[in-house]
Amino acid sequence: MSINVFHLLETVLSDDVVRNLSGRFGLSPDLTRKVTGAVAPALVAAIMHRGSTADGARSLFSTIMSPDVNASIGKQLPELLSSTAGLSQLETLGRDLVQKAAGVNVGALADAVAAQTGAAQSTAFSLTGVVGAALMGILKQHFTSSQGFVGQLPTLLGHQLSSVNASLTDRLASAVGLGSAGAFAGSVLMRLKDVSAHLDHPQPPARPVSASLPPQTLGDSTPPIVAEKRGHSWLWWLLAALALIVAFFALRSCHREEPVQNDQAASAPAAVAASEASAADNASAPAITSAASDASAASAVVAPAPTQDSHLSFTVDKNGVPTITATVGTEAEKAQLVDALTKRFGDGKFNANVTVDAATKPADWLAHLDGLLPLMALPGAEVKIDGSHVELSGTAADAKLGWLDKLKALFGSGFDIGVFNVQKAVADATQSFRDAVKGLFVSDSSCAGSDVAKVLNLQVINFKTASSVIPASAAQDLRDSAKALKACAKQGKPVQLEVAGYSDNVGVAATNLALSKQRAQAVRTFLVAQGVAGSTLKAEGYGDANPVAANDTESGRFRNRRIEFVAK
Incomplete structure (x- = not known):
């Protein structure tokens, strides 16, 4: 049985929810509806486009059924919106999910929505995350309750076309990479029908028919099997x-x-x-x-279905020797990977740590392993694959070597392939923080230490190498952080925080520990200079302890070099 996701989305984004969102962003309910009404068809169209290839449909279904998607969002959304931190987390998760599911450039879509509706770009950016989280939750709830499978996905998406056509403009279609709305509508249905024929459609298991029940009428062409057995x-x-x-x-x-x-x-x-x-x-x-x-x-x-994405990451030292870390779902997949590495590099000429976890989905990237093996011999190359998302860094990201284009051609449209960019990562974090911190300035904002810390931790303070000087790019965010802390103190609810500094694992551990302490102290000093009571802040450094990501890629090291605010 299919569904109309637009009708369900209207139910999830009820009048009460819209009024709540309107108050959060300083909009009228009508304008909030206008923004969400523009975002929804653009996201559904982008998802339809992703689902119009076999690999894309499998990747999309995998994302929908992932643990990150909340199938109960229809019931839980009012509670999630009750705090600034909850709203912020919902926005960020929703934006990540639509990027992962359909490759949507959320910033470009927000620009188009803002231009079409008259709302601020930052508001459109935030509401895109909310709509994205709700949309993915609706799809997961449907497939979970109906025990659906990937072969049903293209048909379900095709049923949304009439609703998409009613609201999708050329501006929105272009923002999500679909060209014109007319060209998209004219081709997507046929592509969805074609890909449906190439996906598995498992039949339900046969059940014995009770003798007390009348035989079902299956049509004139159906042989009278039941009657023959009785004879x-x-x-x-x-x-x-x-x-x-x-x-x-x-x-x-x-x-x-x-x-x-x-x-x-x-x-x-x-x-x-x-x-x-x-x-x-x-x-x-x-x-x-x-x-x-x-x-x-x-x-x-x-038997529980696999829920987590397969993983492959590797770094190559200056001598061309790769170190590989992987998680796959079966021993057969592990053997396939190890055999390919042995055949390419020889016994003892690579380092591999391959884990088998039955909760892991099939490793689709194994089908393209032959194309990855030459990259595993490139000194300084770093690659990370999670499910269908491929990230290049180190020499693998060198535009002159052309590996980005090679892998895009190798993997096809079902994979999201990109290069880690520090500037973009900082810019995205800054946008998320500035959208979220506004909620800490309103009179009824939460001054609970955990809520405040979650918002402050959205910002990124990207220190220069070996430096503890506050970078200019982080100054405004720290001033806003001080403003929020002072607002809580003014209400008689001072927030006690530890400013914790962390590093990656590159270099000497003792040096990293000392530098992490200096950076934490620099942030504390900056906040106190902005008027935050020194008695509410404690600075401490932990070096490379407690990493939040693997240190084998640039993006992982970037995440580990962080200032973390901890409620006390």
Whole structure:
């Protein structure tokens, strides 16, 4: 059964939710509806486009069913919006999900929505995250409750086309990379139908038909299978009776000829007796076979489906020796990876740490391993793959070497492939922080230490190498942080925080520890200079302890070099 995601989205974004969002962003409810009404068709169209290839549909379905997507968002959204921190986390998660699911450039979409509706770009940016989180939750809830599978996804997406056509403008279509709205509408349905034929459509397991139920009418062309079985039911009874007689005499013979020797032999009569009882209850061999099939099918349904993305990351030292870390779902996938590495580099000429976890989804990147192996020999190369997301850094990101274009051609449209860019990462973090911190300036904002810390931790203070001087790019964010802390103190709710400094693991550990302490102290000093009470802030450095990401790629080291605010 299909759904209309637009109708469900209107239900999730109820009038109460819209009024809440309007108050948060200083908009009228009508303008808030206008913004969400522009965002929704653009996101659905981008998702339809991603689902119009086989690899894209698999990647999209994997993202929808991932643990990051909240299938209960329809019920939980009012609670999530009740705090500034909750709203901020929802926005960030939603933007990440639509980027991961459909490759949407959220900034470009926000620009287009702002130009079309008259709302501020920052507001459109924030509401895109909220709509994205709600949309993904609606899709997950549908597939979870209906036990759906990837083969149903293209059909479901195709059913949304009429609603998309009603609201999608050329400006919005262009912002999400679809060209014109007319060109998209004219081609996407055929592509969705085509890809549906190339995806698996598992059939539900057959169930035995109760004799007390009337046979179903399947159409004139359906053979009368049930009636034919009834005509020969005496044969099955006869076979069952013969099987019981043979089993009975075989059992008596076993008792006369051989005493019980051990526990295994002792259990044999019970097993035969159980077979006899089973035969008596079921009355026929076909029914027993059907019951066994049903039990097997039920067991397969109960087994939990894999939920986490497969992972591959590697770094290559100056001598061209790679160090590989991977998580796959089966021993066969592990063997495939290790065999390919051994064939390419030889025994003992690479370092590999491959983990098998049954909760991991199939590693689609294994199909493109031959194209990755040459990159694994490039000194200084760094690559990280999580599911269908590929990130290049180090020499792998060198535009002159052209690996970005090579991998895009190798992997195809089902994978999201990009180069880690520090400036963009800082800019995205800055935007997220500035959207969220506004909520700390309103009179009814939460001054709970955990809520304030979550918002302050959205900012990135990107120190220069070996420096503890506050960078100019972070000054305004820290001034806003001080403003929020002073507002809470003015309400009589001072927030006690630890300013914790961390580093990556590159270099000497003792040096990193000292530098992390200096940076934490620099941030504390800056905030105190802005009027925050020194008694509410404590600075401490922890070096490379407690990493939040692996240090084997540039993006991981970037995340680990951080200032973290901890509520005390």
